[in-house]
Amino acid sequence: MKFRAEREALADAVGTAQRAVASRTGALPVLSGLRVTLGPGSVELVGSDLEMTIRVTTPVQGEGEGSAVLPARLFADILARLDGDTVTVELVGEDARIEAGRFATTLRTLSVGEFPRLPEVPENGVRVDGAALAESLRQVVPAASRDDARPILTGVLLAAHEGGLRLVATDSYRLAMRDLPGVSMLAGDQRVLVGAKGLAEVQRLLRDGDIEVFLAERDVTFRVGSADITTRLIEGEFPNYQQLIPSDYPNRLKVSRDLLGAAVNRVRLVSQSRDTAPIRIRMNPDGIELSAVAQDIGEAHESVEATFDGGELTVAFNAQFLLDGIESVGGSVIELETQDPLRPAVMRNPEAPDFLYLLMPVRIA
């Protein structure tokens, strides 16, 4: 197996596939590698941590056929630093020889026979508007949990909803929900739970234009350009999120999204931890005041112009979760609806009712 490729295109493809490579390989060292397979006119690059697999093809000029597993990080680092327009990769016995300009390296390969068999991608996919999906993922994925102790919450629920698609994620502190009317990715009342990590990669690769989604029994594949991102479906029952969304809010606040975000970012500076700082929001008909108090450091407050309809109250939120919400809802004006200092609040953009961000307060002494 020997091929010549455009350096930049190959570096891009390797960089993409490498993102699925396991950071800790545990019992299967071969997973630290990237499988490179030469076919007629192209190579296929595959990285996998068994949960998520990324497969990219890129055109090359090749001689012969064959497969090898190269150490992924090293391969990607070398390609990223090479000079010149082209690079040659050749398998010599157990070694891979990489040459570009005056540089040459010989790398030991990993055993290709040990590389796991990959899930088959079903033949029939569904076309989905890439830009709309990208925006939805940007809004929803950050709310998913990164804590493996509750695997179900590390996924994003994709559910058929009133002829469209609904995406929901929660880490139990906040919940993000987006509706994509008219996107019929799932049939009937189908619902699947897809790992947020895989979806974050999908979002990273998404550009304008359609993508294809292939749903299988145990996994789902997103075909974005020349890349297939396959991620295992998470088994288990997603929490009954609908009962969490309050139907009535006695207190309704409208505030400029930019002003609120900037004020939170300033006030949270005075805290032990800028991420977890509780930001108090005192709301009354004259406007709102944000404040943060940190023992041994000091306190900060800022008043922000706003319209408020309801009874005077103070609610505190985790600064980072608040900022995530401000970022996710988009638009120029944010609506923040609250019940009381201990029950969930809802953030939305009044001009984009398809998205909702539910946020639990922080209990303050």
Place this chain on the structure above:
Amino acid sequence: MTTAAGAPPSILHCDLDAFFASVEQLHDPALAGRPVVVGGLGARGVVAAASYEARRFGIHSAMPMARARRACPDGVFLAPRFDAYRDASRAVMTILGSFTSLVEPIALDEAFLDVGGSRRRWGTGPEIAVVIRDRVHAETGLTVSVGVATTKFLAKLASDRSKPDGLLVIEPGTETAFLHPLPVEALWGVGPATHRRLVALGVRTVGDLATLGEPTLIGALGAARGRHLHALAHNRDDRAVVPERAVKSVGHEETFAVDHRDPAVLAREVAHLADRVAARLRAAGQRGRTVQLKVRFADFRTVTRSRTLARPTDLGAEIGATARDLLAGVDPGPGVRLLGVSVHQLGADDGPLTLDLDGAGAGPGGRRRAALEESIDAVRDRFGADSVRTARRAAAPPGPPAGTGA
């Protein structure tokens, strides 16, 4: 902290006299002047506290209860009531806290104070000690012994030597004169094993110890202990009084009347302990992240297992499930004498609230579960700890545990 010679000593060690027993005597005046012993009343319980009247019969804490009963058949033997002791302790600690913020509680009945910064307002260490003793007695009825010195360990030795109802001041410059005649086992860190080794070296008093070089002590006792005792013998103790803002863990233990081997019985006890720990966490407004299980076997071998949860909890169901998981990894074959469940890494229960994802009330962590456990707390508060039990425990054959300890 060492004070320059000449300045009055400012480290105080305050130690309430026969604390549990004194609280009982205050609550029931009929007990005044009688030998009162508090501890586990079962066959294998031990003495937690003995009034000075009881001590005349040779009764002391940690003595098996059965022996205490034989030593003093006419004594009053009571099960501990920790809530009452906690209340009394809080009252005393509040008094101590009015003299300085540097109060380091060691136990319910014991605390160090550094009053070096209170001189202008309250006077010198010895003067403050007098006021503390008066106020504690006037406001709570309890007597407290106080040691005043330039270091923590000397202050503690002084309060020990002044008991009961005493005050002993070790003036700067007289430390070694006080220290050296004391038996070496009076020092912190000299247990029976170390004592035997020291006696073998011909050391009986702290003064004997002070004549030995540090290398000799390190050779005989190991580096850490050798250095530690060498420093103490020369009155070097630079530990500061560290005010403690919060307790570090909450736990509960049970010593059984008979050794248990049945996993089902042990699991039931663990669940019960977890409920009690959870109730105490909730009462203190705390949650913890690490659950620890302690198992002591019939041969007194003790093992602990712990697991850290994804998020802090104060729910008995969650603590119990974790502790039972840990129990499953311990072989009860040799017979289990004692079980303990404790929760560590505590924090106040302010902090992020969570969505009620288990809204149906199915799993732990749901708000319904929390509401349920809080209602149970309220019932137990009014009608006693055993008024509400899980079906699992209610089904257990009767047989009270021998002793309880906090």
